[in-house]
Amino acid sequence: MKRTIITLLVIVAAGAGIYYILQQNKAKNDAETAAVAETSAAVAVRVDTATKSQENLEYLANGTFMAKQEVTVSAETGGRVVRVLVDEGSRVSAGQTLAVVEGDKLNVGVADAKAAYNNAQATLARYENALSTGGVTEQQVDQVRLQFENAKNNLRSAELNAGDVTIKTSVGGIVNSRQIEPGAFVSPGTPAFEIVNVSTLKLRVNVDEKNVAGLRVGQTVEVLASVYPEKEFTGKITFIAPKSDGSLNFPIEIEIANNPNNDLRAGMYGTAVFGSGGTTEALVVPRTAFVGSVSDNKVFVLEDGKAVLRNVVSGRSFGDRIEVISGLQAGDPVIVSGQINLSDQTPVEIIK
Numbered sequence: 503m504k505r506t507i508i509t510l511l512v513i514v515a516a517g518a519g520i521y522y523i524l525q526q527n528k529a530k531n532d533a534e535t536a537a538v539a540e541t542s543a544a545v546a547v548r549v550d551t552a553t554k555s556q557e558n559l560e561y562l563a564n565g566t567f568m569a570k571q572e573v574t575v576s577a578e579t580g581g582r583v584v585r586v587l588v589d590e591g592s593r594v595s596a597g598q599t600l601a602v603v604e605g606d607k608l609n610v611g612v613a614d615a616k617a618a619y620n621n622a623q624a625t626l627a628r629y630e631n632a633l634s635t636g637g638v639t640e641q642q643v644d645q646v647r648l649q650f651e652n653a654k655n656n657l658r659s660a661e662l663n664a665g666d667v668t669i670k671t672s673v674g675g676i677v678n679s680r681q682i683e684p685g686a687f688v689s690p691g692t693p694a695f696e697i698v699n700v701s702t703l704k705l706r707v708n709v710d711e712k713n714v715a716g717l718r719v720g721q722t723v724e725v726l727a728s729v730y731p732e733k734e735f736t737g738k739i740t741f742i743a744p745k746s747d748g749s750l751n752f753p754i755e756i757e758i759a760n761n762p763n764n765d766l767r768a769g770m771y772g773t774a775v776f777g778s779g780g781t782t783e784a785l786v787v788p789r790t791a792f793v794g795s796v797s798d799n800k801v802f803v804l805e806d807g808k809a810v811l812r813n814v815v816s817g818r819s820f821g822d823r824i825e826v827i828s829g830l831q832a833g834d835p836v837i838v839s840g841q842i843n844l845s846d847q848t849p850v851e852i853i854k
Contacts, residue, residue, distance in 0.1 A: 543849055544807075544849040544850055544851040545809070545840055545843045545844055545848055545849070545850050545851065546840055546850070546851050546853045547802075547804075547809065547837045547838075547839060547840035547841075547844070547850045547851070547852060547853070548837070548838050548839040548840065548852070548853060548854070549804055549835045549836065549837055549838065549852050550787065550788050550791065550835070550836055550838045551833060551834070551835055551836070552785055552786070552787045552826060552830045552831065552832055552833065552834045552835075552836055553785070553786060553787075553832060553833075554783055554784070554785050554786075554832045555783070555784070555786060555823075556781050556782070556783055557781065557782055557783075557784050557786065557818075557820045557823070557825070558780075558781055558820065559777035559780035559781060559782055559818075560775060560776070560777050560780070561709070561713045561775075561776040561777050561818075561819075562773055562774070562775055562776075563707035563708060563709055563754070563773070563774045563776065564707060564771065564772070564773050564774075565705050565706050565707035565708075565771075565772055565773075565774065566705075566706070566769060566770070566771060566772065567703045567704070567705055567727075567758070567766055567767065567768055567769065567770045567771075567772050568703060568704045568705070568706065568768055568769075569675075569698045569699055569700050569703060569704075569768040570699060570701075570702040570703060570704055570757065571673050571675060571697075571698070571699035571702075572678075572696070572697070572698050572699070572768070573671070573672065573673050573675075573696070573697045574693050574695070574696050574697075575600060575669060575670075575671050575672075575693075575694050575695040575696075575697060576669075576690075576691050576692055576693050576694055577603060577669055577682075577688040577689065577690060577691070577692045577694055578669070578690055579603055579667060579690060580603075580687070580688060580689045580690055581603040581604045581667065581687070581688065582603065582604040582685065582686070582687050582688075583601055583602070583603055583604075583682050583683065583684050583685060583686045583687070583688060584602045584603065584604050584684065585601060585602045585684060586600070586601045586680065586682060586683065586684055587599060587600055587601060587602070588600050588601075588677050588680070588695070589677065589680065590677050590678065590679060590680050591676065591677060592676070592677045593674075593675070593676055593677075594671055594674060594675065594676075594677060594697060595671075595674040596671065596672060596673055596674045597670060597671070597672070598670060598671055598674075599668045599669070599670050600669050600670065600671055600677075600694065600695050601668070601669040601682060601694060601695075602667060602668055602669075603667045603668070603669065603688060604667070614660075615653070615656045615657040615659075615660035616657055616660075618653045618656065618657070619650075619653040619654055619656070619657040621653070622646075622649050622650040622652075622653035622654075623650055623653075625646055625649070625650070626643075626646050626647055626649075626650045629642060629643045629646045630643060669694050669695070671695065671697050673697055673699055674697075674699060675697045675698050675699030675700070675701075676697070676698055676699070676700065677695055677696070677697060678696045678697065678698040679695070679696040680694075680695055681693050681694055681695065681696075682694045682695075698768060700760055700764050700766065700767060700768055701759070701760050701764065702757060702758070702759055702760065703757070703758050703760060703766055703768065704740075704755055704756065704757055704758070705725060705737060705755070705756045705758060705772045705774060706753060706754070706755050706756075707753075707754050707756070707774050708747070708749075708751035708752065708753055708754070709751065709752050709754050709776070710750060710751050710752075710819065711746060711750045711751075711752065712816075712817060712818045712819060712825075713776065713777075713818060713819075714742065714752045714754070716776075716777065717739060717742060717754065717776065718739065718742070719739050719740065719741065719742060720738060720739060721738070721739045722736060722737070722738055723736070723737045723738065723739060723756050723774050723775065723776060724736065724737075724774075724775040725737045725756065725758050725772055725773070725774055725775070726772065726773045726775065727765075727766060727770055727771070727772050727773075728770070728771045728772070728773070729770060729771075730765060733761075733765070735758050735759075735761070735766065736758070736759075737756035737757055737758040737774070738756065738757050739754060739755070739756055740755050740756065740757045741753075741754065741755035742754055750797070754774070756774055784817065784818070784820070784825040785825065785826050785827075785830065785831075785832055786820060786823040786824060786825055786826065787801065787823065787824060787826055787830065787836050788822060788823060788824075788836075788838050789819075789822050789823065789824050790822075790838045790839065791824075791836040791837065791838045792816070792824065793811070793841050796816050796819070796824055797816070799813060799814050799815060799816055799829075800812070800813060800814070801814055801829075801830070801836050801837070802836065802837040802841055802844055803830070803834055803835065803836055803837070804835040804836070804837060804850065804852070807849055807850065808847050808848060808849055808850060809837055809841075809844045809845075809846070809847070809848045809849075809850050810846060810847065811844075811845070811846040812829055812830070813829055814826050814827075814828065814829030814830055815827040815828045815829055837850070
């Protein structure tokens with residue numbers, strides 16, 4: 503009996519010891535788990551600082567050169583092409599004859615109209631002489647005079663049509679394409695030549711809302727051509743769109759006088775340089791500090807180990823840096839990576 507009691511006591515003591523050890527291990531595991539959970543709740547981020555710096559005001563905008571004048575010359579009278587006087591690449595001046603269309607039938611029409619005119623003129627002279635002697639009435643003279651005016655107008659119309667046997671250009675430039683050949687038949691309105699004037703070109707670019715405010719019509723702009731990196735051209739702003747597109751960009755048109763060799767050609771790639779040489783002091787942050795796009799105007803600021811979402815007002819773009827007009831102060835630490843895993847007041851861990 504006594505042995506049985508001792509055995510039970512030993513078993514109870516062992517159980518109590520095991521329970522104590524398990525409880526100690528559980529407390530330790532809970533503490534470790536809590537520490538791990540606390541550590542894993544912090545999101546790894548990189549941080550930069552909002553700083554005031556001297557920024558270059560130079561702003562680049564790209565576009566394509568276009569000819570200021572580009573005209574398709576068409577035939578005004580139907581007929582067979584007798585001669586083509588210019589080739590592709592030829593330089594032409596305003597009013598120059600480019601081709602001749604057969605005009606025999608038109609010339610016959612002019613001769614007939616001329617004969618009718620002469621006859622009406624002679625008849626009118628006879629009736630006016632007869633009126634002075636009382637041989638005809640004033641009403642008869644008026645009728646003959648009307649016939650004479652009709653004959654004169656018909657002659658003028660025939661002469662104008664006969665003059666259209668030549669195809670002429672209304673602008674000067676270079677023949678970019680020739681679409682007719684001798685012997686071909688053309689109808690009124692048939693495209694014959696494409697004339698391009700590249701002595702003056704246009705460069706159309708888009709400028710964002712942050713930079714368009716400083717531009718004005720008539721302002722001189724430096725222009726670069728990618729195929730001539732060693733040459734500089736000067737242009738003048740001739741148009742600033744009063745309305746932006748869906749991306750808050752404003753179309754700007756710049757007129758450039760070509761050099762004497764006409765090195766610039768329509769279709770070449772060009773760059774307009776705005777604000778060249780100017781600088782300004784601005785509070786800037788890296789472009790990567792903005793959550794989403796710059797236009798969303800939201801950044802995360804590091805405060806007491808947490809990411810705090812802050813609304814700001816963005817300004818001009820200086821390459822990979824963006825001006826902040828309000829919402830930040832110089833020295834504020836801003837988060838520049840890891841924002842995808844953040845929300846307001848999320849604990850963060852700074853990594854380098």
